[in-house]
Amino acid sequence: MRASVQYIGLMPLVLPSWLGQKMKFDDFDRMMRRHELSLDETVPSCEWIVLRLDGRGFTKLTKEALDFTRPFDVQFHAAMKRTCEHLLTCGAKISLCYTQSDEISLLLKTENVPFNGKTRKLNSVFAGEASGVFSLEVGCSTAFDCRTVPLSQTADVVDYFRWRAEDANRNGLTAFCYWTLREAGYEPSTADAEMHGLSKDQKLALLSTHDIEFATQPEWMRLGSFLRWKTDARIGVDPRTRTEVATTRQAFEWLEPCPVGATIAALVMETCAPKT
Numbered sequence: 001m002r003a004s005v006q007y008i009g010l011m012p013l014v015l016p017s018w019l020g021q022k023m024k025f026d027d028f029d030r031m032m033r034r035h036e037l038s039l040d041e042t043v044p045s046c047e048w049i050v051l052r053l054d055g056r057g058f059t060k061l062t063k064e065a066l067d068f069t070r071p072f073d074v075q076f077h078a079a080m081k082r083t084c085e086h087l088l089t090c091g092a093k094i095s096l097c098y099t100q101s102d103e104i105s106l107l108l109k110t111e112n113v114p115f116n117g118k119t120r121k122l123n124s125v126f127a128g129e130a131s132g133v134f135s136l137e138v139g140c141s142t143a144f145d146c147r148t149v150p151l152s153q154t155a156d157v158v159d160y161f162r163w164r165a166e167d168a169n170r171n172g173l174t175a176f177c178y179w180t181l182r183e184a185g186y187e188p189s190t191a192d193a194e195m196h197g198l199s200k201d202q203k204l205a206l207l208s209t210h211d212i213e214f215a216t217q218p219e220w221m222r223l224g225s226f227l228r229w230k231t232d233a234r235i236g237v238d239p240r241t242r243t244e245v246a247t248t249r250q251a252f253e254w255l256e257p258c259p260v261g262a263t264i265a266a267l268v269m270e271t272c273a274p275k276t
Helices: 025-036 058-065 074-087 119-138 154-183 188-195 200-209 262-272
Strands: 004-008 011-015 048-055 096-100 103-109 144-151 225-238 243-254
Touching: 048 119, 048 154, 074 096, 074 103, 074 119, 074 225, 096 154, 096 262, 103 154, 119 144, 144 154, 154 188, 154 200, 154 262
Parallel strands: none
Antiparallel strands: 004 011, 048 103, 048 144, 096 103, 096 225, 225 243
């Protein structure tokens, strides 16, 4: 059947060939799903992926909606840690998790990626899970976005986590400098101008003039935090025989001290090594 054309005023209205005709729902459903699935992508051929989540509008959130300590807040960090722990229990086999500021990175081996590797499902589900848990933790509506990052080989995974850790260190230093100046009475624009073009050593010197040593600040503020699963050996009781038996249990492990530099590489190599 051909499409028919009718006119409303001077505007042509094109009617599809099936309109007004009987059409099986299954055929109709397949036709419409082509539109829904037209932008579907799947994880490309690679060894690993990272799901990176970022808080949406968190700068405004922490300035206006929530009364957090600046530049870093212990309660905010605790909420981020609990969100990370929740994400490790969402049904996907997460090999490693890293968080800094309002960012979370989840490492998955491609063969363990759920939802048949559909990136729209990965991004939407994990962003939704993070948004829901973090909102409950802080007591107001928040949102995370999520992106899928393909990594071809273990060396790329090492580079990725070293990159995010260096980003955490740079941003942490900048945040300490900015809020130190603000506490000293500088207006926002003046504080930004004062810091413009400063090297790392100059920023460290700026903090020293205010009796602040960046290197002595808590690791999670300067380096971020790594989380992984660990296997704990335990002694349990067999309910059938009431006898003690050796057993194991999976538990969260926040790595302290936080890996940095070469120790990040060692951690990733250990994580990515084939399990026997």
